[in-house]
Amino acid sequence: MSRPSEDGSSYTAHLKDLDVAKPTFAIPDIDSFCLVDQLGLTITGQHLEERRAVLECRVLQHDPWCRNCGAEGVSIGTVVRRMAHVPLGWRPTTLLVRVRRYRCADCARVWRQDTxxxxxxxxKLSRHAVLWALKSLVIDRMSITRIAAGLGAAWHTVNAAVLAAGAKLLINDPARFQGVEILGVDEHCWRHTGAGTHFVTVIIDLTPVRNGTRPARLLDMIPGRSKxxxxxxxxxQTTDFRDRIAVVAMDGFTGFKTATAEELPQATAVMDPFHVVALAGDALDRCRQRVQQDTLGHRGRSGDPLYGTRRTLRTGADLLTEKQHQRLQKVFTVDEHVEVEATWRIYQKIVTAYRNPSKSEGKKQLQAVIDSLRRAVPRRLHELISLGRTFNRRAADILAYFDRTGTSNGPTEAICESGSGWSGTGRSGWMSVVSNRV
Known part of the structure; x- marks a missing residue:
């Protein structure tokens, strides 16, 4: 860029080249650029290194008055407070704040400036640094290790600060319960190894999903999984909150169903499609594995007909390719595989019912499946008998989905499964809060 002339003509020409129309600029201010003015500080010096920047600051508010007797204090020097700040220029930045100390001549009280x-x-982190770390974790999906390196702080220091900030924004915010009408509840295991239980109960606000206003919101995570x-x-929760809940979407765990019936008698329990189809899919897998063992005497191996169709069996019939259709027909022509075919057809009927664009027709189709499983099912179809008992017991909850738009527990599953493993908090849940408030 050419050096600007005294009248600024070269500078104006350069701005036009950048396609900036009528720009408005303020006088350069390092305090606002470094975000310290919002912290009640002003920068008095700097020390820049290749991998670190140190900004020397002082507190803007003097506060020399004694809080005991109101007399004016006498300055007795300064102390230094160090805190990590938002990285500037991809370098960890430290604020070196010189805090003035005062002593009251009347009552001998000693105090410092308020920081x-x-x-x-x-x-050990400035307030802006904490918010930067929280946004980096939730929105930019950075690890705590990488965030700590960016701030030039210890891992535990950053982790504790982000946890506290997240709890303040979400868990300790009473406004998060306002307007909740549809709940989603599910359990999630944060660790699958080690002794003891690692399950948590995840509670989600599904009201925004039904209204089409925004994604589901994480309301709470409670250690344990039980009624x-x-x-x-x-x-x-408050009586007003409980009275406002109209629907609770859940999986097949009867503990959630019983707790809902006892605490929210007016609410409709809905067993979401994800878990209904999952139950049918599990029954199909167990049937395939049993027939495999009965016919070949061993677990599925590469080259076994049933084992080779394990994924194709779980695919919706309307999504199968011609080659997959032929593979299934070849397997079903074997007399020993008739039980797998019968279970597969029930599974496909359930998937078709949920995919029906007409809710009323889909409900009729699924009701027909439940009724068929109530009637005499051949004893050899152990998996369908067990599935029929579950469907018969939860029929009202399963069919309620078709009468309640936007009550799928899918968003709850999404939040659970997208957990980062970081201190037991789902990343998507934090994202929906942090992106709206930070």
């Missing part, structure tokens, strides 16, 4: 605007008491866990959580 709570810049950081929480005894915190009592969900019942205790519901009992801890």
């Amino acid at each position: 709570s605007c810049a950081a929480a008491p005894r915190a 009592q866990v969900f019942k205790t959580w519901l009992d801890a």
Whole structure:
């Protein structure tokens, strides 16, 4: 760029080249650029290195008055408070804040300037650094290790600060319960190894999904998975909150169903399609494995006809290719595989019912499947008999889906399965909160 002339003509020409129409600029201000003015600080010096930047600051508000007697204090020097700040230029940035100390000549009380605007008491991260870390974790999907490296701080320091900020934005915010009419509840295992239970009960607000306004919101995560866990959580909420709940979407766990019936008698329990189809798919898998063992005497191996169709069997019939159709027909022509074919046809009828664009027709189709499983099912079809008992017991909950738009527990599953493994909090749930509030 050419050096601007005194009248700024070269600079204006350069702006036109950048296609900036009538720009408005303020006088350069390093405090606002580095975001320290919002922390009640001003920069008095800097020390820049290749891998680190240190900004020397002082507190703008003097506050020399004694809080005991109101007399004016006498300055007795300064102390230094260090805190990590938002990285500038991809370098970890440290704020070196010189805090003035005062002593009251009358009552001998000693105090310091208030720096709570810049950081929480005894915190090692500035308030902007905490929010930067939270957004980096939730929205940019950075790891705590990478965030800590960007801030030049310890892993545990960053993790604890982000947890506290997330809890303040979500868990400790009473406004998050306002307007909730549809709940989603599910369990999730955060670790699948080690001793003890690692399950948590995840509670989601599905109201925005029904209204089409925004994604589902994470309301809470409670350690444990039982009827009592969900019942205790519901009992801890206000009467207005419980009375406002009209629908609770859940999986097949009867504990959630019982807790809902006891604490939310007016609410409709809905067993979502994801888990209904999953139950039927599991029955199909068990049937295939049993027939495989009975006919060949071993578990599925490469080259076994049934084992080779394990994924094709779980694919919707309307999505099968011609080659997959032929493969299935070849398997079903074997007399020993008739039980697998019967179970497969029930599975496909359930999938078809949920895919029907007409809710009323889909409900009739699924009702017909449930009725067929109530009647005499051949004893050899053990898996269908067990599936029929479950469907018969939860028929009202299964069919309620077709009468309640936007009550699928799919968003709950999405939030659970997208958990980052970070301190037991689902990443999508935090994202929906942080992106709206930070």
